[in-house]
Amino acid sequence: MVWELVRSWFDSLWFKISSVFLFQKELSIAIIGLQNSGKTTLIRLLGGKPFETDTVPTLGIQVSHFSLENNLIKVYDLAGQTRFQPLWERCFDKVDLIIYMIDLSDTMTLNESLQKLVKVIQMANGDRIPLLIVGNKTDLVADPKDPLPLGPLQAYNPDNWEKLKLDSTNAHLLKNPDILSRQIGVDLAARTLHVPLQSSEPPANESNAQGPANDTKQLPLHGDIAVLTVSCKDGSHIADVIDWIVQL
Numbered sequence: 001m002v003w004e005l006v007r008s009w010f011d012s013l014w015f016k017i018s019s020v021f022l023f024q025k026e027l028s029i030a031i032i033g034l035q036n037s038g039k040t041t042l043i044r045l046l047g048g049k050p051f052e053t054d055t056v057p058t059l060g061i062q063v064s065h066f067s068l069e070n071n072l073i074k075v076y077d078l079a080g081q082t083r084f085q086p087l088w089e090r091c092f093d094k095v096d097l098i099i100y101m102i103d104l105s106d107t108m109t110l111n112e113s114l115q116k117l118v119k120v121i122q123m124a125n126g127d128r129i130p131l132l133i134v135g136n137k138t139d140l141v142a143d144p145k146d147p148l149p150l151g152p153l154q155a156y157n158p159d160n161w162e163k164l165k166l167d168s169t170n171a172h173l174l175k176n177p178d179i180l181s182r183q184i185g186v187d188l189a190a191r192t193l194h195v196p197l198q199s200s201e202p203p204a205n206e207s208n209a210q211g212p213a214n215d216t217k218q219l220p221l222h223g224d225i226a227v228l229t230v231s232c233k234d235g236s237h238i239a240d241v242i243d244w245i246v247q248l
């Protein structure tokens, strides 16, 4: 415990000294998402540490510093437990990037995670904070032996933003970042977010001439946004996460 405090103080001091003398770019990142999604694990990997199976749930906010390809990174690792979630947005005014982690292998919490994500997208978009959405644990999501026939979501019908009813037979589809984006409601090409209409709102074709033919409305996305799927365990696509962070 004392050693952890000394190390965190030393890291912070090193961060300040190197940012003054080495003129590196500084980036502050908040990493959020439901508990057990792999936030602390991703930070370990970005900081050059190995994957660990036995992790301790984060309590509150844990701040760490490291360098990543000539960038000085300060990370706010926010606890995912429900009681700590009100802390998430308190960090938004301090950061240059938000990373939102999703556990793609946990079909019990996927819908909750995606619903919370839509609120985060709207907040980040309002404040124009870049947002990187990371679907994690692809190593645990097995492909089915007998794939289902292509549905509208997979067939990329531009007018149909109907979402999959997620269950253990179709959750593997979200390993594809394009399908994950559509399930969230993010149209990366058109830079819009499709959100369900409230019952009090008029149908989409009355409120928005170019709107989709179903009961969603489109909100313009202003900030940088990307969707990636990774496995922290086997390291797949972690390099894409790093590339995206350092290009900011």
Ligand SMILES: Nc1nc2c(ncn2[C@@H]2O[C@H](COP(=O)(O)OP(=O)(O)OP(=O)(O)O)[C@@H](O)[C@H]2O)c(=O)[nH]1
Residues within 6 Å of the ligand: 033, 034, 035, 036, 037, 038, 039, 040, 041, 042, 052, 053, 054, 055, 056, 057, 058, 059, 078, 079, 080, 081, 101, 136, 137, 138, 139, 140, 230, 231, 232, 233, 234
């Ligand atoms: N199989 C597999 N396990 C993973 C992966 N990423 C993380 N884990 C495991 O998931 C568990 C939770 O990881 P954490 O990084 O502690 O999760 P967290 O999001 O920080 O959780 P909180 O701090 O409670 O919010 C640990 O057992 C990790 O080893 C992955 O890509 N694949």
Ligand SMILES: [Mg+2]
Residues within 6 Å of the ligand: 039, 040, 041, 056, 057, 058, 077, 078, 079, 080
């Ligand atoms: Mg954690």
